[in-house]
Amino acid sequence: MPKFSRPKSLVDKQTHFCPGCLHGIIHRIIAEVIDELDVEGTTIGVFPVGCGVFGYWYLGCDTVSASHGRACAVATGVKRARPDRLVFSYQGDGDMMAIGTGEAIHAAARGENFTSIFVNNAIYGMTGGQMAPTSMPGQKTQTTPFGRDTAAAGFPIKSVEMFATLDGVALAQRVSVHDAKHVREAKAAIKKAFEIQLRGEGFSVIEVLSTCPTNWGMTPTNSIKWLEENMIPYYPLGVTKEGAVK
Amino acid sequence: MKKTLMKGNEAIAEAAIRAGCKCYFGYPITPQNEIGAYLSQHLHKKGGTFLQAESEIGAINMVYGCAATGTRCMTSSSSPGISLKTEGISYMVGADLPCVIVSVQRGGPGLGTIQPSQADYMQATKALGHGDVHVPVFAPCSVQEMVDITTEAFDLADEFLTPVVILLDGLLGQMMEPVSFGDDAVEQKREYPDWAVTGHENKREYRNITSLRLHPEELEETLIARQARMEGVKARTRSQAVNCEDADIVVVAYGTTARVIQSAMEMARAEGFKIGTFRPITVAPFPDKQIKAACKNAKQVLVVEMSLGQMVHDVKAALEFSVPVEFYGRQGGFVPGPEEIFEKIKEMTVSL
Amino acid sequence: MSNNSNFKLHEILIAGFGGQGVLFAGKLLANIAMIDEREVTWMPSYGPAMRGGVCNCAVCISGTLIGSPVVHHPDTLICMNGPSFDKFVPNVRKGGTAYIDSSIIESTYDTNDFNCQYIPATTLATDNGLKPGLGIIVILGKVIKDTGITDLETVKKAIAETTHKTDMIDANVKAIEIGMSL
Numbered sequence: 001m002p003k004f005s006r007p008k009s010l011v012d013k014q015t016h017f018c019p020g021c022l023h024g025i026i027h028r029i030i031a032e033v034i035d036e037l038d039v040e041g042t043t044i045g046v047f048p049v050g051c052g053v054f055g056y057w058y059l060g061c062d063t064v065s066a067s068h069g070r071a072c073a074v075a076t077g078v079k080r081a082r083p084d085r086l087v088f089s090y091q092g093d094g095d096m097m098a099i100g101t102g103e104a105i106h107a108a109a110r111g112e113n114f115t116s117i118f119v120n121n122a123i124y125g126m127t128g129g130q131m132a133p134t135s136m137p138g139q140k141t142q143t144t145p146f147g148r149d150t151a152a153a154g155f156p157i158k159s160v161e162m163f164a165t166l167d168g169v170a171l172a173q174r175v176s177v178h179d180a181k182h183v184r185e186a187k188a189a190i191k192k193a194f195e196i197q198l199r200g201e202g203f204s205v206i207e208v209l210s211t212c213p214t215n216w217g218m219t220p221t222n223s224i225k226w227l228e229e230n231m232i233p234y235y236p237l238g239v240t241k242e243g244a245v246k
Numbered sequence: 247m248k249k250t251l252m253k254g255n256e257a258i259a260e261a262a263i264r265a266g267c268k269c270y271f272g273y274p275i276t277p278q279n280e281i282g283a284y285l286s287q288h289l290h291k292k293g294g295t296f297l298q299a300e301s302e303i304g305a306i307n308m309v310y311g312c313a314a315t316g317t318r319c320m321t322s323s324s325s326p327g328i329s330l331k332t333e334g335i336s337y338m339v340g341a342d343l344p345c346v347i348v349s350v351q352r353g354g355p356g357l358g359t360i361q362p363s364q365a366d367y368m369q370a371t372k373a374l375g376h377g378d379v380h381v382p383v384f385a386p387c388s389v390q391e392m393v394d395i396t397t398e399a400f401d402l403a404d405e406f407l408t409p410v411v412i413l414l415d416g417l418l419g420q421m422m423e424p425v426s427f428g429d430d431a432v433e434q435k436r437e438y439p440d441w442a443v444t445g446h447e448n449k450r451e452y453r454n455i456t457s458l459r460l461h462p463e464e465l466e467e468t469l470i471a472r473q474a475r476m477e478g479v480k481a482r483t484r485s486q487a488v489n490c491e492d493a494d495i496v497v498v499a500y501g502t503t504a505r506v507i508q509s510a511m512e513m514a515r516a517e518g519f520k521i522g523t524f525r526p527i528t529v530a531p532f533p534d535k536q537i538k539a540a541c542k543n544a545k546q547v548l549v550v551e552m553s554l555g556q557m558v559h560d561v562k563a564a565l566e567f568s569v570p571v572e573f574y575g576r577q578g579g580f581v582p583g584p585e586e587i588f589e590k591i592k593e594m595t596v597s598l
Numbered sequence: 599m600s601n602n603s604n605f606k607l608h609e610i611l612i613a614g615f616g617g618q619g620v621l622f623a624g625k626l627l628a629n630i631a632m633i634d635e636r637e638v639t640w641m642p643s644y645g646p647a648m649r650g651g652v653c654n655c656a657v658c659i660s661g662t663l664i665g666s667p668v669v670h671h672p673d674t675l676i677c678m679n680g681p682s683f684d685k686f687v688p689n690v691r692k693g694g695t696a697y698i699d700s701s702i703i704e705s706t707y708d709t710n711d712f713n714c715q716y717i718p719a720t721t722l723a724t725d726n727g728l729k730p731g732l733g734i735i736v737i738l739g740k741v742i743k744d745t746g747i748t749d750l751e752t753v754k755k756a757i758a759e760t761t762h763k764t765d766m767i768d769a770n771v772k773a774i775e776i777g778m779s780l
Contacts, residue, residue, distance in 0.1 A: 041447040046311070056454035062443040064314045065456035067337050070307035073299070077311025078443075080269055080295045081319070085445045103307070106300035251628050251640065251759075277644060360644070421667050422625070422640035424632040502666075509665025581668045 007031035009040040009060040016054055020213040020220025022177050023051060026119060027058050029177075029187040030088075033194055034061060043086040046075045048100070050092030051125040069100030072107035072116060079114045086197060087114040094124050097133040097157045104205075111168030111202040111245045115193040118159060121210040122231060129215030133157045136230050141215070156234065160207045164240035170202030172241040176209040176232065178224045185237075202245030209235060249424040254389045254414065255280035257425050258348060260288070261396035262320055264427060266436065267346070268294045269319040271308035273301055273327060276360045277416035278350035281322045302327040306334030306347075313343040314455045316442025318400060322348035324416075325358070325366050328374075335409055336375025340457025342441075342472065344403035344410075346396070351415045353579050361579020362417035362502055367556035370413045371530040378469055382479050383411040383530035385500040389423035391527075404439075406479055413529065415552065417502045417581060476531075484527040487540040489515070493522030494598055495591060496541045498561055499550040500526050502581060507550055509584035514591050521591060529557065534564040546594055547571045550587055552580070605636060605661030608747060609669045612734070613654035613686050614678025614699075619734045622760065623676065624655035626738065626770075629756040630748050631659040639667035652681050659747060674745065676737050678702060687714075695744065697737045715740070722776055732773040739777020750778070 006012060010031035017023045034040050043061035047053050049068035056063035066074040071089035079087040096104050096118045104116065123141055124130040130143040134156045138147040163172040171193050175186035186208055193204035209231050211223040218226060252260070259281045262270070270285045286296040299305035305321050312319040323331055328349050338345060349370055353363035370383045384399055386392045392414070399410040438444050443455050459465035489511065490496050497507040504525040514521040524540045526533050541547055547569050549558040555573045562571050574590045576582040610627065614620045624640050631638035642655045656669035673694035677683050683703050690696045690712045698707075700716035707714050717740060720733030742748055757770045 041449070042445040044315070044443055044445055053458065056456065060452050062446055062452050063454045064311060064443050065341070065454065065458055066307065066310070067333060070303065070310075070334070073304040073307035074311035074314075076297070076304075077269070077271065077308035077313070077319075078315055079311075080297060080308070081312040081315040081317040082444065102300050103304050106304065249632055251625065251632055251638075416644070417641065417667065420642055420644045422628060424628075424638060505664070506666040508663065512665075581666055583668070583670050584665055 007035045009034040011058050011060055013057060015058060017051070018214040020211070020223060021051075022121075022210040023119065025177050025183060026117070026186070026208055026210065027055065029183065030090075030117065030190060031059060032187060033191045034059075036191065037194055037198070039086045039194070042084070043088070044078050044082065046071050046078065046087065046089040048074070048089070048091055048095045049126070050095050052090045052092055052119060053126070055090050069095050069098070070103055071095055072100060072103040072112070075114045075116070076107050076110075076112050079112060083113070086194060088194070089114065089116045091116060091118050092125070093118070093120045093122065093132040093134040097159055105162075105166070108163050108166045108203045108205065109168045111170070113197055113200055113202060115190075115197050116203070116205045117190065118205060118207045119210050120159070120207055120235065121212040122156075123212045123215045125212050125215055129212075136234060158235060160205060160240045163205050168203050168245055169205065169241050170196050170243065170245050171204035171206075171239070173239045174207040174209065174235055174237050176227065176237055178209070178211070178227045182237075196244070199244070207235070209237075247426040247428065249426045251422050252389060252425050253280055253420060253422050254392050255350070255419040256284045257389045258392050258396050258412065259284035260427065261393040262346065262400070263289055263292055263294065265318070265397045265400040267318045267320050267400065269297070269312045269317055270294070270321065271297050271299050271305040271312070271319070272321050272323065273299050273305050275302075275324045275327045277352060277419050278322050278324050278348065280419065281348060302330035303333060306331040309345050310334055310338050310341070310343060313338065313345045314341070314443045316438040316444060318404075318436070320346040320348065322350065324350045325352045325354050325363075325369070326356075328366065328369060332373065332375045335381065336377055336379050337457050338409050339375060339379045339381065340377065341455050342407040343455070344407055346399045346403055346410050346412065348412045348414065350419045351413065353577065359579045360416060362415040362552060362581055363577070363579060364415055364501060364503065364552040365554070365556070365577070367413070367529065367551070367553065370411050371532070371560070374409075374411070378473075380476060381409050381411055381530065382406070382528065383413050385413045385526060385529045387418070387501050387504045387525065389418075389421065389425045392418065393425055393427060402479070402482065406475060407441075408476070413501065415502050480531045482528070483531050483533040483536065485533040485536040485540075486525045486527060487536065488523045490522035490524060490540040491543065492520050493544055494520045495546045495548055495594055496522045496524050496544040497548045497550060497587070497591070498524045498526075498537070498557075500529055500557065503550045503552055506582055506584055507587060510587035510591065513584055513588045519591060519595060529560075532560045532564055537561065537564045541565055541569055544569055545598055548574060548590065548594060550574045550582060552576055552582070602636060602661030607658065607660040607664070608674065608745065609672050609691070610657045610659070610674040610676070610741070611654060611669045611672035611686060612657070612676040612678075613652070613682030614734065616653045617731070618678045619731050620653050620678065621655050623734045623738050624657050626735070626756055626760045627657045627659070629759045630752055631657075633752050633755050633759070634748055636661060637664050639664050641667040652679070654682060654686070674741055676734065676741065678734055680705070683707075697741060699733055699737065701733070717780065719777075723773060726772065726776055728769055728773055732769060735770055735773035736777040739774035740780050741777070742774070743778040743780070750774070
């Protein structure tokens, strides 16, 4: 029976993430996939501003930091220069669906052959808990102290449904990491996305539903429950588009 | 050497290909569109990539990603577009990444005009991003010089790990002049530099390229080291002084207006006025020592710009306010004629 | 044709409708100057100014370095339509010449400061079996003869450099010859 151990491409270092944060799990499954595909030496990761910005401390592949919102543009530049490399971006909800929507949509529309891993935890973690484009209606945040009022602050954006409308997209799928079963499914989705990229089939995006116990003001256990009860009904899990770009 | 007639914008694009530029990322804006159009037609023949980005912000960040892999790349834009690129330029400076940025100035603020202007001197030399950002800026004044400087700019960027700006205006971009490119050099296979993010192939430690320096000691150290490195660029400042030895008035201008002051000087000399000219070829770092030497016998200095007066402040500072400095400017897209500059010179000589 | 030391600055402005060969005539002139190893600049009107049909280009040719490539007061003006007649003829330098296609422009300009040459260029072109678009080249032939800036041999080389359509070379040469015979 295989022994549970640290993946080779996950650096032996304690993370800076808050207790109960799921970023560590997402990092780990990416590292497992990198190991399984044996691509650590040929992978370049792009980590923009957000809680995920320190990904370069934890993953053993080469990495580039990006400014807030520009990960898909930076990844485009990396991939166009080195089409022989596996390139992925690791973006938060502000990065992907607020300040960087233009970059993300156009990278997808061009069918850029890289993978975007989009962690949606419905809040701005790094800046201290402000409303995200994906915050739920009624959700209390630092900038929606009375709950997100959709009449004033609009509605959450459903990203993979939107990506699915673009012809350059080879895979758009939403997963979650709130329990072991879903972690396994998330890992399989990320592996599938990387394989799609290695076959040169087009843009792949995996939206990962995650939590932020600190800024949600909940215990880790309650935050898992909140994700299940509030986010999954609004953000249904599953594939919204799959198939090589023609 | 065979000469061909080329527009400045096209010549710069051809020079970039010959300098080994492998990727171009840009967003259309007048008056620099010929650069992208030319590269979209020709860059792929040398195995390069042309990509029209979704915005100037997208373009500069693609340049950032591409440069991080150690690949020669460039972008180009005009005034409002350069404003958008300043975000990415700051990150590139912070991450010590090389690239070439062509800035073809138009008149502002706002939409302004697409006619020739030099109203973005401050933007290019002082304001290409937040933080202690200082980027070398070349200001050529002829199509041949644009070509020669393009090669130099790529080399300088690689040597000093910094974005380098080539500052033009609509006139220099649109004007055709005969130009030669030298012999077709056999392209050297470029090694990826030892700082680049290329995928480590399990042969070295993993690398990260970032501008993030959270610890005060680390950021301060990085800034001071970068400043020390950029001191080396100062040794490369270039300028051109003509007839300054005996000149009562030295007229200073860069780019397009530097051509016009040359004609004005000839007019004035023909009528017995002792006039010289000084042209900074690099405007950042500013050629402080050279202008001081050129103006050592001058009784007055006249700065001519297509703006309300921007470089004039650098001239005053370089001369340490030891010589009276006057300004003559045209705005709105007007290129001053030599006659009006000669009139200004005559006005100034009354007080000599 | 080198001897640049005595070659004075020529400031030439060519103006007309888009499609009349204004930019082409300017490029031809610039190529002539380049072959003769002169200093030369060619500067088009650009941007929205060139939309709406009116376009112009300025060509400066000199034995020494050229200052501004912008021409405010041309010593030679080639004028191919009414709007550019109104706009540019009054700006011709004292002692200069305005060449006006009188088969398109009916107006005349009364002045003693500069010379006005009225040439039915487009008609001359079509009467000789050439396309009307070569009217401007007929005028260019006349300008070359009057100014003596170059010889026919250089013009022929320059035409081959400027046009990519080989079947247009002979027609352009013929247009130049018609102009030079005026």
